[in-house]
Amino acid sequence: MVQPRAACSRKAAAGAFASVALAWPAGAWAAALPDGAALGPHWALPFAGILLSIAVIPLFAPAFWHRHFGKVAALWAIAFLAPFAYAFGAAAAALALAHAFVAEYIPFIVLLTALYTIAGGICVRGNLHGSPRVNTAMLALGTALASIMGTTGAAMLLIRPLLRANDNRRHVVHVFVFFIFLVANVGGSLSPLGDPPLFLGFLNGVGFFWTTRHLALPMLFVTAVLLTVFYALDAYFYKRPGEERAPGLDPSPDSLGIVIEGKRNFGLLALAIALVLMSGLWKPGIVFDVAGAHLALQDVVRDTALAVLTLVSLAITPRTARTGNAFNWAPIEEVAKLFAAIFVTIAPVVMMLKAGERGAFASVLHVVTDTQGRPIDAMYFWATGILSSFLDNAPTYLVFFNLMGGDARVLMDTGASTLVAISAGAVFMGANSYIGNAPNFMVKAIAESRGVRMPSFFGYLGWSGAVLIPVFLLTTWLFF
Template identity: 85%
Template sequence: MERRAARARRAASAFASTAFIFTIGIWSAGASAATAVMPDGAALGAHWTIPFAGILLSIALFPLIAPGFWHRHFGKVACAWAIAFLAPFAYAFGLGAAAHAFSHAIVAEYIPFIVLLTALYTIAGGICVRGNLHGSPRVNTALLALGTALASIMGTTGAAMLLIRPLLRANDNRKHVVHVFVFFIFLVANVGGSLSPLGDPPLFLGFLNGVSFFWTTRHLALPMLFVCTLLLVLFYALDTHFYRRGDEERAAALDPSPDSIGIAIEGKRNFALLALVIALVLMSGLWKPGVVFDVLGAHLELQNLVRDAALVVLALVSLAVTPRTARTGNAFSWAPIEEVAKLFAAIFVTIAPVVMMLRAGERGAFAAVLHLVTDAHGQPIDAMYFWATGMLSSFLDNAPTYLVFFNLMGGDAHMLMSTGATTLAAISAGAVFMGANSYIGNAPNFMVKAIAESRGVRMPSFFGYLGWAGAVLIPVFALTTWLFF
C-alpha cells in the first residue's frame, strides 16, 4: 500500500505547479476573461518576449551553472517566468486580458497537449520488451528505423516512449552512446512523424483546419524518406566508428543486462489502448457536432473535450491493467513527464505575446521575419517558408508556429492543398523536421533526454545539443531545401 501511495504522490506531483498556475488563472478569470478585449499584436513591443526568452535561457543555462538548484526548483523557476509575463500584462492591458491570455494558453492549448502526451507516456511506458538486445551498429540502426516508421502511426511521443527503454538496455554495456540517443531524437521523436496528422501536433492542427488526412503522406513522403535515409546512413557510420574504437571489446567483457532466449513483450494490453488513442485523435478531427463551450474565455469544442476525457480514462486503465513487473522492467517513473509538464506550462503561457506579434504580420515586431518569405512580387518563397517555419519551430512550440504560417498563406486548406501545395509542404516539413533542432522544439525531445539521463546517460547540454543539430541536421536540411523546396 505504501508503494502505491508513493507512486500516486509522484504522479500527482507531475501536475503540481501546473495546478498552481491554473488556480491563479481561475481566480483571475473571474474578472471577466470572457469579455476581455485582447490587445492587437502590433501594439506589443519586443520587450514582451523577455519572459519567454527567460524560460528558454533558464532551461539552457541552469543545468550547466546550478544543476542542483535546477533539479530541485525548476518548477518554481518556470512558474516565476509565467507570472513575470502575466503580472505586467495584467497591469498594461487589464486583469481580464491577462486572464484571457492565460485561459487560452492553458485551457485551449496546454491541457489538450499534456493530456495526450501523458496518455501516450503512460500507455507506452506499460509495454516492456523483454530480452537482451546487444547494441551493435546493425541493431541500433534497426531500432531507430523501426521507431521512425512507427512515429507516423502512433505519434512521435508514443514511438519514442515505446522504444527508448529497449534501446537503453541494448546499449547499457557501451561507453560511447550519446550519439545513439541524439539520433533517436532526430529520427523517432521528430522527422519520423511527418507522414500523418497522428505523427506530430503541427500536422494534427492542419488536419483540424481542413487538410486531408493523407495529404501529408503524399507530399512529404519523398523529403521524409530522403532525410531519414541520410540520417540513418550517417548514424550507422558514426555508430560503427565508436563500436570499433573500443565498445566492441567492452561489450564482450561486460553486459549488465543478462542474456535471454528470444524477445518477449509484457503489457500487451497497452497496444489495444494505443489503438484507442489513435481512434480518439481521428474522432476529434472527423466528428463535428458544432457544440462549443466557453471555459474561462477559451472556446472548447465538444469533440475535443470528449477526446481529452477519454484519454485520461485510458491512462488510468493502463495503470490499472498493466502488470507491475512491466513498469518495473522499464524503470518507469513520473519524473520525465513531470519535467515536461512544468516547463511546457510556462512555455505555453509566455509564448502568447510572441504568437500575437507574429500574427500581426507586417504591423508586428516580427515583420522582418515575414518579409523574408515573400519575393518582390508578393509571391511565397518555398525555401524561406521551410527555413522560417523551421527556425521558429526550433525554439517556439512547433504547433502554433505552423498555424502562424498556415494563416499567413490565407488559412484556406483547399487552396493550400492545390495551388499552394508546395508552400504548405514547406511549412509542414519545416515545423516537423526542425523540431529536432533543440530540446524544446518538440516535447518528446525533452522526455527522451530526461529518461536517458535517469538511466545514467550523460546527454548533451542545451547548447551541446544545438551543436549536434548544427553539425548534422543543418547540412541535411540545406540539401533537402536544394532538392525539394
C-alpha cells in the same frame, strides 16, 4: 512517482486559479482581445524569457532548474498577464488566459499525457545483439513508431532495449545520437500524434492525414540518408578490433527471444489514435463557450476519452512493466508546467503575427517573403528549423503558422508548400540540439544513467552540424 509536496503545490495552484476565475467580474469573459497592430515588440519579452530560460538555465544551473522550473515558468506567465491586464483591462487578460488553456493547452497536454502513460506501460524485455544490422533495424522501427505513438512514446519504448543490446560494445555514442535524430525527431513527422508541433497544427485546423501525404517524401528521404550513414558508421566501429567485450563482461547477455509486457496498452494506443482521428472527421457543429473561448463537442469527447484511457492504462498495466521502464511522472510534469507558461506568453506574439504588415513583426515577414510578398519556402524551412533547434519546436511552429495568416484551410490549399516547409523545419530540426525537442534530453539522461558518455551540449551540436545540416541542405534543394 510525484512527491506529495509537488501534488500539494499543484492543488494549491489549481485552487488559486479557480479562485481568481470565480472572483473575476462576470463581464470579463465578454471582452475582445486587442488588435495585434496595437502591440509593440516588448509584449514578446515574456515569451522569449520562458524559451531562453528553458534553453540556458539547465545548462548553467541544473540543480536550481530542477527544483524551481515551475516557479520560473509561473513568473514569466505573470510577467505577461499582469501588464496586459493593466494595459487592456482584466477582461482582455482573462480572455487571453482562457483561450490559451481551453483551446490549446488542455488538448495538448491531455494527448501527451495519454501517449506517455500508455507507451510507458509497454515494456520490451530480452536482449538482442547490437550488430549494425540489428541497430539499424531498431532505429528504423522506432522511426516508424514515432508517428503512431509519438516521439516521446517511441523513444521511451525502445531506448532501454537499445541500451541493453549495445552494452557489450565500446563505441556506442553514435547509436544514441542517431536515435535522437531519427526516433525522437524525424520519425514524428507523419501524423499529429507524432510531434507536438503537428498536433498544434491539427488543433488549428490542419487535416489529420494532410501531414502524412505532404511530408512523406521529405521524411522518407531524410530517414533513408540518416539510416545509411548510421549503418556505415556503425559497421566501421563494429569491425574494429576489441570493439566487443568478452562474454563474461557483458552486463546483459543476449537472450533467445524478446518478451513484451503490458500488451493491452497496444489496444489503448489504437483507441487513442481513433479518438484523435474522430475529432478531425466528426464535426457536429456544437460549440461551447468556456470563459469566452470556443470549445467544440468533438474536442470535449476526444479529451475526456483520452483522460479515461490514461486511467485505464494505469489500472490494467502490470506494475512490473512500468518498473521495467523506470516509469515516473517527472518528464510529463515538467512539460505540463513549462508549456502552460509557453501557451500563455505566446498569446501576444500570435496577435502581432496575425496583424501581418501592420504588426511589430513585419520585418520577420520580409525575411521570409520575396519582393512580391510571396513566401519563400526555403526561408520558412530554415527560419522555423533554426529557432526550433534552440527554443522549442512546438511554439516555433505556432509562430510561423500564424505568420502565414493562421488560416489552416488556406495554408493546406494555396499555401501547402509553405506549410510543409514550416512543419518539416519544426520536426526535423528539433534534432539539431538537445533542447530542440523534449525527448532529446530524456534520451540523453537515460543513456548517461546506463554509463554512456553522451556528448556535451556543444559536442552534440558538432554531431548535428556534421551529419544533419548537410542532409537538410540537400533536403532544401530537393523539396523547397
